[in-house]
Amino acid sequence: MSGMPIKSSDASQYYVSHEPYYEPVGNEVALYEAAYRARMPVMLKGPTGCGKSRFVEYMAYKLGRPLITVACNEDMMASDLVGRYLLDKEGTRWQDGPLTIAARIGAICYLDEIVEARQDTTVIIHPLTDHRRMLPLEKKGELVEAHPDFQLVISYNPGYQSLMKDLKQSTKQRFGGLNFDYPRESVEITIVARESGIASDMAARLVKVAQCARNLKGHGLEEGVSTRLLVYAGQLISLGVAPETACMMAIVTPLTDDPDMRESLNATVHTIFA
Amino acid sequence: MNHSVKLAGLKRSIEFYLRALWNQDFNLEPLESSVTNSCGHILDGKFYMPASVPAEHSDIDYLYAAATHMSAHIEFGNEPYEASELNLMQRSMVNLVEDLRVEVLAANSYPGIKKRWLGFHKDIGDTESSAINLMRRLSRAVLDEDYQDSSLWVQKGKQLFHENRSELRQPDFSRQLGLRLANDLGQMRMPLNSGRYEQLIAYRDDNRHLWFEHIQHERKDTSIAPAEQASLDNRQLRETDNARRVNIIDGDFSPGEGMYIRQQDAAVLEFRNNRDANPISSFHYPEWDYRSGVLKTNWCTVNISQAREGSFDQVENILSTHKFILNRLRNLARRLQVEKLQRVRKIPEGDEIDYGPMMDAMVSVRMNATPDARVFMRNEYRHAKSLAISILLDLSESTNQFIGGVSITQRIRDAVLLLGETLSLADEQFAISGFSSNTRHEIHYINFKGFSERFSSTKDRLLDIRGQFSTRLGAAIRHAAEDLDRQLTSKKLLLVITDGAPSDVDVFDSKYLEHDSWHAVSDLQGKGIKPFCLNLDARSDAAIAHIFGKGRYETIDHVEKLPEVLSRIYMRYGRH
Numbered sequence: 001m002s003g004m005p006i007k008s009s010d011a012s013q014y015y016v017s018h019e020p021y022y023e024p025v026g027n028e029v030a031l032y033e034a035a036y037r038a039r040m041p042v043m044l045k046g047p048t049g050c051g052k053s054r055f056v057e058y059m060a061y062k063l064g065r066p067l068i069t070v071a072c073n074e075d076m077m078a079s080d081l082v083g084r085y086l087l088d089k090e091g092t093r094w095q096d097g098p099l100t101i102a103a104r105i106g107a108i109c110y111l112d113e114i115v116e117a118r119q120d121t122t123v124i125i126h127p128l129t130d131h132r133r134m135l136p137l138e139k140k141g142e143l144v145e146a147h148p149d150f151q152l153v154i155s156y157n158p159g160y161q162s163l164m165k166d167l168k169q170s171t172k173q174r175f176g177g178l179n180f181d182y183p184r185e186s187v188e189i190t191i192v193a194r195e196s197g198i199a200s201d202m203a204a205r206l207v208k209v210a211q212c213a214r215n216l217k218g219h220g221l222e223e224g225v226s227t228r229l230l231v232y233a234g235q236l237i238s239l240g241v242a243p244e245t246a247c248m249m250a251i252v253t254p255l256t257d258d259p260d261m262r263e264s265l266n267a268t269v270h271t272i273f274a
Numbered sequence: 275m276n277h278s279v280k281l282a283g284l285k286r287s288i289e290f291y292l293r294a295l296w297n298q299d300f301n302l303e304p305l306e307s308s309v310t311n312s313c314g315h316i317l318d319g320k321f322y323m324p325a326s327v328p329a330e331h332s333d334i335d336y337l338y339a340a341a342t343h344m345s346a347h348i349e350f351g352n353e354p355y356e357a358s359e360l361n362l363m364q365r366s367m368v369n370l371v372e373d374l375r376v377e378v379l380a381a382n383s384y385p386g387i388k389k390r391w392l393g394f395h396k397d398i399g400d401t402e403s404s405a406i407n408l409m410r411r412l413s414r415a416v417l418d419e420d421y422q423d424s425s426l427w428v429q430k431g432k433q434l435f436h437e438n439r440s441e442l443r444q445p446d447f448s449r450q451l452g453l454r455l456a457n458d459l460g461q462m463r464m465p466l467n468s469g470r471y472e473q474l475i476a477y478r479d480d481n482r483h484l485w486f487e488h489i490q491h492e493r494k495d496t497s498i499a500p501a502e503q504a505s506l507d508n509r510q511l512r513e514t515d516n517a518r519r520v521n522i523i524d525g526d527f528s529p530g531e532g533m534y535i536r537q538q539d540a541a542v543l544e545f546r547n548n549r550d551a552n553p554i555s556s557f558h559y560p561e562w563d564y565r566s567g568v569l570k571t572n573w574c575t576v577n578i579s580q581a582r583e584g585s586f587d588q589v590e591n592i593l594s595t596h597k598f599i600l601n602r603l604r605n606l607a608r609r610l611q612v613e614k615l616q617r618v619r620k621i622p623e624g625d626e627i628d629y630g631p632m633m634d635a636m637v638s639v640r641m642n643a644t645p646d647a648r649v650f651m652r653n654e655y656r657h658a659k660s661l662a663i664s665i666l667l668d669l670s671e672s673t674n675q676f677i678g679g680v681s682i683t684q685r686i687r688d689a690v691l692l693l694g695e696t697l698s699l700a701d702e703q704f705a706i707s708g709f710s711s712n713t714r715h716e717i718h719y720i721n722f723k724g725f726s727e728r729f730s731s732t733k734d735r736l737l738d739i740r741g742q743f744s745t746r747l748g749a750a751i752r753h754a755a756e757d758l759d760r761q762l763t764s765k766k767l768l769l770v771i772t773d774g775a776p777s778d779v780d781v782f783d784s785k786y787l788e789h790d791s792w793h794a795v796s797d798l799q800g801k802g803i804k805p806f807c808l809n810l811d812a813r814s815d816a817a818i819a820h821i822f823g824k825g826r827y828e829t830i831d832h833v834e835k836l837p838e839v840l841s842r843i844y845m846r847y848g849r850h
Contacts, residue, residue, distance in 0.1 A: 075617065085633055085637055086633070208384075212295060213294060215295075215297040216290060219290070219293055219598050220290050260287040260290065261287070263291075264290035264291035265294070267338060271295070271384050271386035271387055271390075274386035274389045274390075
């Protein structure tokens with residue numbers, strides 16, 4: 001393995017270069033700013049595709065902080081976050097993990113879908129998220145003190161699966177929480193129109209489809225339609241795909257494998273676009 | 275062609291569709307094919323769909339159009355009208371205006387719906403002039419803005435509808451406009467020839483729910499029905515075949531042993547066969563006497579019997595009334611199956627290299643130390659049958675009580691059906707049995723499903739769940755534990771579903787059986803069986819907490835909570 005072209009500890013690569021488009025839904029921007037001033041760890045709760053990740057990006061840009069995102073998964077071990085020894089021709093070399101880098105350079109570290117990680121992995125964030133603000137690198141024998149600008153943000157989707165996978169109370173109670181939901185109708189229309197470049201009456205119809213499908217959440221559908229999927233549908237429409245076909249590809253098919261449900265969603269789309 | 279089969283195929287999709295539109299649940303039911311009338315109707319919130327689709331229409335369009343129309347009635351409907359002072363023409367017109375009113379309102383929310391409905395309005399010629407024909411044309415004119423009609427009456431009706439658009443949600447709109455149009459039609463000397471109310475457009479229901487008198491009539495009809503209706507009224511006289519007791523139960527009956535007789539008018543007499551007349555086998559179990567601290571050996575006699583078979587159709591009916599909970603449970607069961615896949619890390623042989631231990635091993639090699647050779651990992655199915663669950667139901671007399679309009683036996687039956695569906699889908703090994711007792715000599719233990727039987731072929735037996743006698747919990751737990759002990763799984767769970775503290779007619783110390791049950795539960799630990807109790811009556815929490823211990827029972831007051839509770843129990847006992 002040859003050396004990496006960019007050093008992972010180089011903060012400049014983590015800055016968000018362009019202002020991400022984010023449409024505030026309530027007072028979440030002001031609340032987040034206050035939480036950041038207090039360096040309070042923040043937990044973003046909400047269904048998938050409702051803008052949690054976009055919000056973090058937007059806030060990192062707004063606050064001018066680098067952002068390090070980690071998509072959590074079940075196989076993630078503590079060393080995937082903290083760092084590990086690697087081998088090269090000289091011998092062993094310590095490689096910081098994303099959490100350690102963020103703590104060193106004062107970035108916002110965003111652990112996306114934290115419940116996917118196993119509970120024994122998530123406990124390693126504990127010393128970083130209370131008054132200690134430090135990260136012990138056990139294998140290296142180093143105690144990293146967090147940069148004053150460092151902040152930890154986690155996101156999590158308290159759906160039905162949270163019964164199967166949930167955060168420990170001791171983890172939950174280290175965070176301030178912001179609740180996210182699908183944006184209200186007018187805002188969602190603006191977002192879909194703006195992101196996909198379709199006219200707002202077409203966007204309004206897509207949002208209508210989404211509202212209908214969200215009525216089925218917990219009644220055959222596990223999750224409602226995300227704003228992200230609406231944007232996908234909008235993008236297809238703006239590229240000349242017929243609206244009903246676009247909805248089928250971007251909304252109905254990804255959402256369900258149940259043929260009856262697909263049939264009713266298609267009927268709904270047809271009702272709205274006929 | 276059997277139409278109800280077609281409806282069965284589309285029922286679920288249409289129900290989802292209606293839920294998507296209006297965010298509330300609807301139930302479609304096929305009408306008996308013997309009913310020749312082709313109109314559907316709404317009764318007690320259920321949509322009864324007709325047995326035959328008019329030949330010229332496709333099934334799908336027809337069923338969707340009819341169901342959407344009925345759902346519009348529910349979504350935008352008002353209180354029913356009095357029919358008594360209206361003549362046939364007036365009633366027909368009020369019906370028509372109401373149909374149009376709810377359709378226009380529905381189409382305001384979803385313009386696309388109208389297109390499907392208009393498909394049924396096409397072939398109405400405007401040459402023939404009869405009242406029926408005019409009304410059909412009016413119906414089309416109101417829905418279809420582009421349609422022009424030559425009749426002045428139709429034009430007037432359309433105009434009145436559009437002028438009063440803002441009034442559509444007024445409760446009296448249909449009656450007022452309907453009477454006005456009926457009056458005009460009467461002055462044109464256009465009678466309704468048939469002499470009875472006819473539905474004009476194929477997909478629309480017969481609007482019987484609009485009329486107060488009709489609803490009352492329907493309700494009366496159904497209430498004559500089966501004997502079980504009487505038990506819903508909570509009035510019954512029961513006589514056991516051995517004639518030892520006569521119980522007359524009333525709604526405000528308080529729990530306890532002994533005899534309560536109350537004079538009842540119009541009580542339904544029900545003779546009951548004692549199902550334990552021929553027990554398959556009998557066992558003896560000890561009982562714990564807390565006062566003397568002695569385990570009385572061979573004290574209780576447990577008679578095993580088999581539950582009677584029932585009707586699978588009825589089981590499916592029950593399940594379909596809980597279909598949304600069932601869906602959630604099925605999702606859960608599927609997830610649990612996925613959960614069975616486990617990644618085993620740091621093992622000496624496996625399919626993949628485990629990165630962390632590998633690094634450590636390589637470092638050790640470089641340091642000239644002995645490396646740890648356990649550097650592999652592997653995906654493994656959890657041992658397929660690692661969990662056996664025995665579900666033990668309390669079927670004592672007190673379960674015949676009603677809480678919130680539903681008897682406890684019914685709650686237990688529904689909950690167990692749902693639980694069984696989930697467990698069988700999750701491919702768990704489980705048994706279902708129930709118990710009641712009539713002194714220590716006669717503890718009835720009823721098998722509903724054995725460990726080796728398939729749930730799909732035994733679920734009809736759960737219809738045989740009914741409450742009688744008392745609750746000698748300890749003996750039943752001991753028997754269930756014996757059975758569970760024979761299963762070759764690493765984890766064993768005894769799930770007791772009960773509605774109260776143990777009691778029996780030959781025991782007067784209320785603590786005695788509670789202590790005995792506690793003793794039986796404590797014995798389970800030695801056999802490696804984990805007990806858990808689902809309690810359906812919050813009033814007996816204290817006794818249940820004593821018997822099962824903190825954190826090993828859960829009180830549920832509604833079947834809807836079952837998924838949550840069940841998944842928690844799973845999380846605790848089924849995994850890891």
